[in-house]
Amino acid sequence: MSAGLAIDAVSHAFGPEPVLSGLSVTLPAAQVGCLIGPSGCGKSTLLAMIGGLLRPDQGRVAHPFARPAFVFQDPCLLPWRDARGNIAFGLNALPMSRTECSARADRLLGTVGLTAEDGEKYPRELSGGMRQRVALARALAIEPDLLLLDEPFSALDVGLRRQMQALVRRLIDARGLTTVLVTHDLAEAVRMADRIVVLSPRPAHVAAQHDIGMPRAARDDGFVQAEVGRLLADPATAEALAVEGLS
Numbered sequence: 001m002s003a004g005l006a007i008d009a010v011s012h013a014f015g016p017e018p019v020l021s022g023l024s025v026t027l028p029a030a031q032v033g034c035l036i037g038p039s040g041c042g043k044s045t046l047l048a049m050i051g052g053l054l055r056p057d058q059g060r061v062a063h064p065f066a067r068p069a070f071v072f073q074d075p076c077l078l079p080w081r082d083a084r085g086n087i088a089f090g091l092n093a094l095p096m097s098r099t100e101c102s103a104r105a106d107r108l109l110g111t112v113g114l115t116a117e118d119g120e121k122y123p124r125e126l127s128g129g130m131r132q133r134v135a136l137a138r139a140l141a142i143e144p145d146l147l148l149l150d151e152p153f154s155a156l157d158v159g160l161r162r163q164m165q166a167l168v169r170r171l172i173d174a175r176g177l178t179t180v181l182v183t184h185d186l187a188e189a190v191r192m193a194d195r196i197v198v199l200s201p202r203p204a205h206v207a208a209q210h211d212i213g214m215p216r217a218a219r220d221d222g223f224v225q226a227e228v229g230r231l232l233a234d235p236a237t238a239e240a241l242a243v244e245g246l247s
Ligand SMILES: Nc1ncnc2c1ncn2[C@@H]1O[C@H](COP(=O)(O)OP(=O)(O)OP(=O)(O)O)[C@@H](O)[C@H]1O
Pocket: 014, 019, 037, 038, 039, 040, 041, 042, 043, 044, 045, 046
């Protein structure tokens, strides 16, 4: 198995406020890891470290990936560019012709379930779900080797959320893309993850870790419900997630 992500004894503080405390986690390449834990415990901080945006005060984050891409809860689209232009935006920095950029953006519109006509719409003309599809396509445009998802579905209603989860699941499985997903939703973590890492309240350490063996495509609602029950039967998981009623 090729090397994946290794987070070793990471501690971090913002001013006097410790946020992460001696946190260690590994994730094999081509797997999906979910970070779940109480609000403010440091999940986004850890994701920023994995993506190279922040250096830990102590400890080490190591991985072989060179092209991380983020998708956030807010799609953060440029309002003055249409959907195609937003998808192609990150490609401007790459040595590609305009025609190649445009062709790649067109392919990605299809990949995320949007039409060529949708590509000509501006963010204000797109629904929340469509905007999040554009953000996903923009992340995939740079052909990332590491996908970092910070609650990308949580602003969507339940139906759309399930559609987007299924789409992302298919895309990461087809590409064998190493992925880290931050979520507040244990059922979502069970649907998406190979490894679920439960963080304690701040300063966060790993309270519990669970590996889900079933192939993602085979996880139906019955499996997800049963697995959520199994995970919550673990006292350390239940305690960490009970803090804000996550369980
Ligand atoms: N750049 C920063 N400067 C100062 N404090 C920060 C900074 N970024 C995060 N924090 C603080 O660090 C703590 C952890 O924040 P973080 O966003 O990582 O938590 P989280 O678990 O992702 O939260 P949530 O689940 O609510 O999104 C919070 O108290 C937050 O206010």
